[in-house]
Amino acid sequence: MITVIGLGFVGLTTALGFSDKGYRVYGYDINEKKKDQLRKGEIPFYEPYLNGKLKQHLNKGFTIVDDLQEAVINSQVIFLCVGTPSKADGSADLGYIFDAINSLTGYITKPEFKVLVVKSTIPPSTTRERIKPYLEQLGFKVGIDIGLTNNPEFLREGYAWEDFMNPDRIVIGQEDEKSGQIVETIYHPFNAPIYRVTLNTAEYIKYLSNTLLATLISFANEQSLIAKSIGEIDIKNAFKVLHLDRRWFGSPANMTSYAFPGCGFGGYCLPKDTMALVSQSLKNSYTPELLRSVLKVNETIKEFVICDVVSKAEENEYIGILGLAFKPNSNDIRDTPAKAIIQGLLQKGYKNIIAYDPMANEEFKEAYGLPIEYAPNLPSLLSRVDHVVIVTAWDEFIKNEELIKKKNVIDYRYIYQ
Numbered sequence: 001m002i003t004v005i006g007l008g009f010v011g012l013t014t015a016l017g018f019s020d021k022g023y024r025v026y027g028y029d030i031n032e033k034k035k036d037q038l039r040k041g042e043i044p045f046y047e048p049y050l051n052g053k054l055k056q057h058l059n060k061g062f063t064i065v066d067d068l069q070e071a072v073i074n075s076q077v078i079f080l081c082v083g084t085p086s087k088a089d090g091s092a093d094l095g096y097i098f099d100a101i102n103s104l105t106g107y108i109t110k111p112e113f114k115v116l117v118v119k120s121t122i123p124p125s126t127t128r129e130r131i132k133p134y135l136e137q138l139g140f141k142v143g144i145d146i147g148l149t150n151n152p153e154f155l156r157e158g159y160a161w162e163d164f165m166n167p168d169r170i171v172i173g174q175e176d177e178k179s180g181q182i183v184e185t186i187y188h189p190f191n192a193p194i195y196r197v198t199l200n201t202a203e204y205i206k207y208l209s210n211t212l213l214a215t216l217i218s219f220a221n222e223q224s225l226i227a228k229s230i231g232e233i234d235i236k237n238a239f240k241v242l243h244l245d246r247r248w249f250g251s252p253a254n255m256t257s258y259a260f261p262g263c264g265f266g267g268y269c270l271p272k273d274t275m276a277l278v279s280q281s282l283k284n285s286y287t288p289e290l291l292r293s294v295l296k297v298n299e300t301i302k303e304f305v306i307c308d309v310v311s312k313a314e315e316n317e318y319i320g321i322l323g324l325a326f327k328p329n330s331n332d333i334r335d336t337p338a339k340a341i342i343q344g345l346l347q348k349g350y351k352n353i354i355a356y357d358p359m360a361n362e363e364f365k366e367a368y369g370l371p372i373e374y375a376p377n378l379p380s381l382l383s384r385v386d387h388v389v390i391v392t393a394w395d396e397f398i399k400n401e402e403l404i405k406k407k408n409v410i411d412y413r414y415i416y417q
């Protein structure tokens with residue numbers, strides 16, 4: 001059996017969704033008015049399908065309780081779906097989470113293994129660094145006499161039922177296998193891909209998704225302000241044409257590969273065109289903050305790579321740079337991140353740098369004349385270096401994972417597991 005604490009958009013949908021899959025579900029909320037309304041079969045907010053589903057499951061698969069004791073005693077899995085609003089300083093208010101934990105832990109007896117599932121959106125590290133220690137303070141050994149997982153919810157208001165019942169992905173953050181397995185099992189009827197990840201990763205995935213959506217909207221709005229500042233631009237059509245780019249839908253070169261971390265964008269076009277539009281916009285008295293940040297982050301990421309290599313490799317060690325072209329399948333070295341990274345390492349006193357690129361060794365050497373060596377092939381580079389820094393995600397480097405991993409690999413293109 002399952003208990004759901006907090007019967008708002010997420011909690012009520014979760015409770016009815018699991019009821020619909022045949023589970024017995026208890027629902028609990030501190031808001032008496034909300035409970036009364038729900039008991040009458042009324043939904044306190046607008047959300048398609050939920051009214052019908054409430055009527056179908058109320059007092060059958062789904063029971064609303066006033067007292068958590070019965071619910072907790074009879075449930076193996078307890079979902080926390082309470083609110084996590086912003087505090088004045090922007091941080092998440094975890095008060096409702098801890099109140100909910102306080103209201104139920106008294107009913108958990110240790111020999112049974114009950115799993116707390118935090119479904120509310122909470123900032124990365126909260127479960128591990130705040131909730132777990134709190135439970136331990138209350139006398140539980142997490143992973144031994146109580147289970148703890150994080151299970152972010154991705155439903156959208158207005159589509160809550162459809163999104164919950166047909167999820168694109170189910171994410172389960174866990175520290176111990178047993179907790180994760182129990183939660184995974186209850187999700188099997190949803191036939192969705194299930195990702196079991198660390199607690200921090202699960203919490204982070206939720207913010208990754210929402211902050212991307214927020215950034216895309218502000219990107220579009222900033223572009224509309226840039227266009228207005230320039231004038232005579234049909235913004236609606238401009239975006240319509242942008243949306244025709246096949247990379248939004250298709251493969252192999254789809255947009256998802258742009259929304260992926262690495263060591264910065266380069267090449268002939270993205271850096272210069274972003275700078276030029278910022279400059280044009282400034283001339284027209286509009287400061288495009290987001291695009292300026294885009295350029296700034298593109299420098300910061302390279303500085304980070306340099307500092308990270310410095311923290312992992314001694315000055316006199318041999319460093320292999322794998323990839324000089326700005327992207328795979330190209331020998332273009334204009335504005336390639338490899339240049340800034342190698343220059344940064346040289347400035348920090350690293351003299352033993354050997355580089356290899358399947359296509360761009362000569363081009364890079366000629367264009368930049370940096371005091372480094374070039375290896376004619378991958379085995380030759382690997383035979384001479386202590387560390388390998390992946391700068392360009394060439395297929396050759398992906399295919400030779402085993403060989404390359406014999407060295408200390410610093411993989412800034414995230415090509416390896």
Ligand SMILES: NC(=O)c1ccc[n+]([C@@H]2O[C@H](COP(=O)([O-])OP(=O)(O)OC[C@H]3O[C@@H](n4cnc5c(N)ncnc54)[C@H](O)[C@@H]3O)[C@@H](O)[C@H]2O)c1
Nearest residue numbers: 006008009010029030031082083084096099100120121157
């Ligand atoms: N709304 C969404 O579309 C959505 C989607 C995904 C994730 N989330 C996240 O899920 C969480 C819940 O969001 P929501 O929109 O369902 O919020 P909501 O405000 O609609 O519902 C929260 C419910 O929790 C109840 N509650 C508060 N403290 C309680 C306690 N101690 N015991 C029992 N009940 C308690 C409240 O009375 C309320 O009914 C938030 O962290 C939110 O960020 C929301």
Ligand SMILES: O=c1ccn([C@@H]2O[C@H](COP(=O)(O)OP(=O)(O)O[C@H]3O[C@H](CO)[C@@H](O)[C@H](O)[C@H]3O)[C@@H](O)[C@H]2O)c(=O)[nH]1
Nearest residue numbers: 121152153154155156157158159163206209210213214217
């Ligand atoms: O196709 C769309 C849909 C929405 N919006 C705008 O995006 C904002 C957010 O809308 P939406 O994403 O539909 O709202 P939410 O219901 O708040 O859902 C978001 O926030 C939830 C709570 O974290 C997540 O679970 C969802 O995945 C995430 O989309 C709104 O201002 C909309 O105007 C668009 O621009 N285009």
